[in-house]
Amino acid sequence: MPVNTVPSASSDPVASSHADAACCFNKVCIVGAGAIGGWLGAGLVRMGCHVSMLARGATLVALQAHGLRLGDVQHTVTASADATALGVQDLVVVAVKAPSLLEVAQQIGPLIGPQTVVLTAMNGVPWWFFQGFGGAMAGTSLTAVDATGEIASAIAAEHVIGCVVHASCSVDAPGVIRHHFGNGLIIGEPSGQDSVRVKALAALLVRAGFAATVSPQIQKDVWYKLWGNMTVNPISALTGATTDLILGDKLVRNFVSSVMLEAKEIGARIGIPIDQQPADRHQVTLKLGAFKTSMLQDVEAGKAVELDALVTVVKELGTLTGVATPFTDALLGLSRLQARVRGLY
DSSP states (O other), rough: OBEEEEEOOOTTTTTGGGGGHHHOOOOOEEEESSSHHHHHHHHHHHHEEEEEEEEOOOHHHHHHOOOEETTEEOOOEESSSOOOHOEEEEEEEEEGGGGHHHHTTOOOOEEEEEEEEEEOOOOOOOTTTTTOOOOOOOOOOTTTTTTHHHHHHSSSSSGEEEOOOOOEEEEEEEEEEEEEEEEEEEEEOOOOOOOOOHHHHHHHHHHHTTEEEOOOOOHHHHHHHHHHHHHHHHHHHHHOHHHHHHHSHHHHHHHHHHHHHHHHHHHHTTTTOOOSSSOOOOOHHTTSSOOHHHHHHHHHHOOOOOOOIIIIIIHHHHHHHHHHHHHHHHHHHHHHHHHHHOOOO
16 A cells, blocks of 8 residues: 655745745644545645544544555554644644534644634534624524534634535545545635635645635635535435435425525525526536435434534524525424434434
């Protein structure tokens, strides 16, 4: 099995142009060594960052014994279940599923110093969504994703840079990651500021091999991705169907479109209009072919599903904005019931 090596700045003409970006983020900790976290971690190891992973159970054992593997390449990382042992980091990448976030937030304090950047690479609406976001909803806390406010207290908004991931990865075994398709990362300050740190982080990610761009309104990118996956994810979990089958059934596709129209209206009222129709987004999804959503993968693996960050929060936003959500409510009710029966919610 090949072992990862990192080119020196002298052997790589591109490296010197990104030296400042790299030095800003020497110490990186991945919190959530699953599919996306492992994929990101491998790229940052290639960049030359000192990458550690906060993990537990079989994943921790595998990482300590064999390192992190992406495809056929093995990467050396430091792994621990104790954030204190890893210490303050320059960059903390939070790549856990939403149901695990509260527990994670209670553990990662020792990783975060005054200058630490916390990059949230997660699906759904995050707890910081309205922090730095103007308009009537500015500063609004969302119960669906942070019921007690503990997450916001543990990970202060000033540390956060948001991230929307456009890639499909899976876990073949603990510490063994497979990348299927997509390489896109959209990052942005919750305030929309074109800060020095967000530009430095984007440069680092590009150098690490990702197609990273900076968004002037990361909430818009979060909402647009949600607009597509808040429907196919829970429907795939309910039915076991891949996305091509979901959108290939006319009745199901019409139901998906109805849910999306409710979310589209909510987006318009909170200042994030979407200039497409559901049919436009369906075509984008269909081009990806037959694939299992992350939520279907979680159901098959017996893991908790992230319904609250994808669907419950949309119902809450409907209430806050005065938008009726009967189709979203039906989707949430059926998905939540199925997940409860399986012990996954």
